[in-house]
Amino acid sequence: MSALRFDNVTVRLGGRDILKAATFEIEDGELVGMLGANGAGKTTLMRAALGLAPLASGSIQVLGGPVRAGHSGVGYMPQNRGAALGLRIRGYDVVASAMLGTRFGFARLDAAMRKEIDWALDTVGARDLARRSIAELSGGERQRLLLSQALLGRPKLLLLDEPLISLDPAHQSVVVEIARRLRDELGLAILFSAHELNPLVNAIDRVLYLGGGAAVLGKVEDVVTGPVLSRLYGAEIEVVRVRDRFFVMAGGVEVERDAHRHENGHSHDHGHAHV
């Protein structure tokens, strides 16, 4: 059984094909890094896998069944992480809001639910963080806390949308390490989207590359190559590999560099914005 399978999936938003006949299959217990330029459809792909994007054609299988909204086997960490982040509300209350959040009525947290929340917090080492207000946490701490929330309900497939965004390298490696541990210890299939390949490259089993509506899934050394990326980008791409770091160049310029700048809303001068 595969964790997530796309068959010829086309998603059209605002008259534009965000995904065009995307076909790939993510296995159980596999950590897949998802890469692609801004607007390549990474978030849309996740929303499609969550049953939130209408399919123009094709079909999606999630954990062996047809895709549907609110699937309990799927954990999700959205990129836009909600209004909670600026609020002085205890981390625990924010995490716990997901536990009862789908139920109308007068439900209260019972002992079993509290145990489940504690398990999720412990799994990512966020038990102490949950006592503090979410506005006080650093970016990396916050990410860990929200990651624990995605584990509630013990999903088999985890969709993490840009969990590394605006983290410094040290915190990035903490988050990647947690993802790796979740795969190894809990056997979760994880789809992990990112701007850059290099922070992920040693942890992921395969890479899913998006470009021009198409998706290519495979081993890093098979996908992150000049010919494959040239096809996805529709432009001449050259890949330079220095030990285990990859630099994707188009006509001597790193292609992700401008995209990266836009995403952050300001230009920051790092000489190497990696893929």
Added chain:
Amino acid sequence: MFEYDFMRTAFAASGVAAILAGTVGYFLVLRGQTFAGHALSHVGFTGATGAALFGLSPLAGLLGFTLLAGVGMGLFGEKLSERDVAVGMMLSLALGLGLLFLHFYTAAATQATALLFGNVLGVDDSALWILTLLAVCSLAALAYIARPLIFASLQGELAEARGVPMRLVSVAFLAIVAVAVAECAQIVGVLLVFTLMVGPAAAAQNLSRRLGGAVALSAGLALFDAWCGLTLAYYTDWPVSFWITTLSGLVYFASLAARPG
């Protein structure tokens, strides 16, 4: 002061409205929809003046209009930037219409002041019963939707992915807000609804980081503002709404100073 019938009624009515406003207001602040609450009160003004013009009960007109507008806003959609402009336009339209109604309604002056700045001392027993009944229903409805409401307010995208019916939650919540606004307008008037709905809630958010604790604190602070305001008004003979707004403002600014971290 409790030897007077109208004072006892005023304490009961303002207490009921304050508890409702403080509780609902906390979620309003949590969701960043305080502007919607403000606009609803202006729509209520139109409803009340219109009802008076046609010889109906102002409370019924107020409630009917805020409810309609609340549900309409809930259905409006999610885009906040567009929504602010739309809400603002609705607010001005409503006030303009209210002015027209006042123009035709000749016995306007006292009525208008009561609507705009409240007249808690004029609440009679039958109105008190209606306010109490509405408040109990609204609080029950709020408790019923509280869990999805909190989830949707804190983490909208995640809640949507987990299958929370976002539109339904939003519409139901704004309907509850509409009732709370109508109740507050009876106490402090449509122009000062913020003082009971937003002031205590914002202060509570500064003072408590526990969700449940903050909701209770918000209701408690609103009750404190309302009752102390009434008491001060009784002894000074100054307007009740003046004292309530003063207390609400003082508590809010004190909470800013006392805020941890």
